[in-house]
Amino acid sequence: MPQAEQDRSVFRAIADPTRRAILDRLRKGPAPVNELASAFAQSRPAISKHLRILRELSVVSERRQGRERVYRLxxxxxxxxxxxxxxYRDFWQQSLGNLKSYLEND
Amino acid sequence: MPQAEQDRSVFRAIADPTRRAILDRLRKGPAPVNELASAFAQSRPAISKHLRILRELSVVSERRQGRERVYRLxxxxxxxxxxxxxxYRDFWQQSLGNLKSYLEND
DNA sequence: ATAATATGTAACCGAATGGATACGCATTAT
DNA sequence: ATAATGCGTATCCATTCGGTTACATATTAT
Structure with missing residues (x-):
């Protein structure tokens, strides 16, 4: 039986906490790889692999600047x-509404 | 070296397309396992495993009703x-804004 | 009592994941 | 010219993932 077709969606990209942290960092502005990697205990090649996944899903872009590669969100x-x-937002707002009326009518 | 600490966050839960589809279905209302499973080509035990993950992350709840287990979002x-x-919303709104002014001022 | 139904779990399997180390290739510094 | 820096890639490895089939258990139907 064939495996489930590869899910290369952005949902996979953000499933990993390291990749989410990279994205969070890039919200503050573009950064070269070494700066990104310095925030983690992992090796730099490990970060490179995460960046590749983010790149392939177009969640980040890369531009070469001298010998650095600057990544941008x-x-x-x-x-x-x-x-x-x-x-889904409707659901938890509704739940909040239910709680509210429960508190008020009791 | 120890592996990355297990990411048991809801981000992992929604990384799988089958689980997202289950959640999407449950937005329309609670459903027993067989009904959920009937929407997929996979075996029922496979769906049970997905449901277990969603359960353990409290994204769904289960109540027994006779011999059925009814799942609720x-x-x-x-x-x-x-x-x-x-x-991140600010970012793509900003990008849209940039595009808009680019189109207007050109 | 027995059979059928609904569902979870166990055991197993191949593929994907996320890490490491070793290496290669540009680019910059000396 | 040579060394140092920055970063990607290749290879390897253990773990996780997502699927399967076989089985166990509880409930309902006959």
Whole structure:
């Protein structure tokens, strides 16, 4: 039986906590690899692999500057996540509403 | 060297497309396992395993009803995802703004 | 009582994941 | 010209993942 078709969506990209931390860092502005890697206990090649995944999913872009590679956040693809989560918002707002009326009517 | 500490966050839960589809289905209302499983080509035990992961992360709850187990969406934990994605929204709104002014001023 | 139904779990398996180390290749410094 | 720096890639390895089939257990139907 064939495996489930590879899920190369941005949901996989943000499943890893290291990659989320990289993205969080890049929100403050572009950064070269060594700076990104210095924030983690892992080896630099490990960070390179994470960056590659983020690159391939277009969540970050890279531009060469001298011998450095400066990475920049490209959040457009993250919109898929925001769009997916959106309808669920109604649910926990509704739950909050239920709690509110429960507290008020009791 | 120890492996990365297990990421048992809801981000892992929604990384799998089958689990996202289960959650999407449950937005329409609670459902027993067989009904959930009938939507997929996979075996029922495979779905049971997905449900277990969602259960352990409190993204769904289960109540026994006769010999069925009815699963219900518990979206509170999904708020972590919504909270995480929120600051990125500013970025793509900003990008849209840049595009808009580019189009207008050219 | 027995059979059928609904579902979870155990055991197993191949592929993917995330890490490490070793190496190669540009680019910059000396 | 040579050394040092920055970073990607190749290879390897253990663990996790997502699937399967076989089985166990509880509930309902006959």
């Amino acid at each position: 490209e959040p457009a693809e993250l919109k898929d996540v925001a769009d997916w989560i959106l309808p | 518990e979206p509170a934990e999904l708020k972590d995802v919504a909270d995480w994605i929120l600051p």
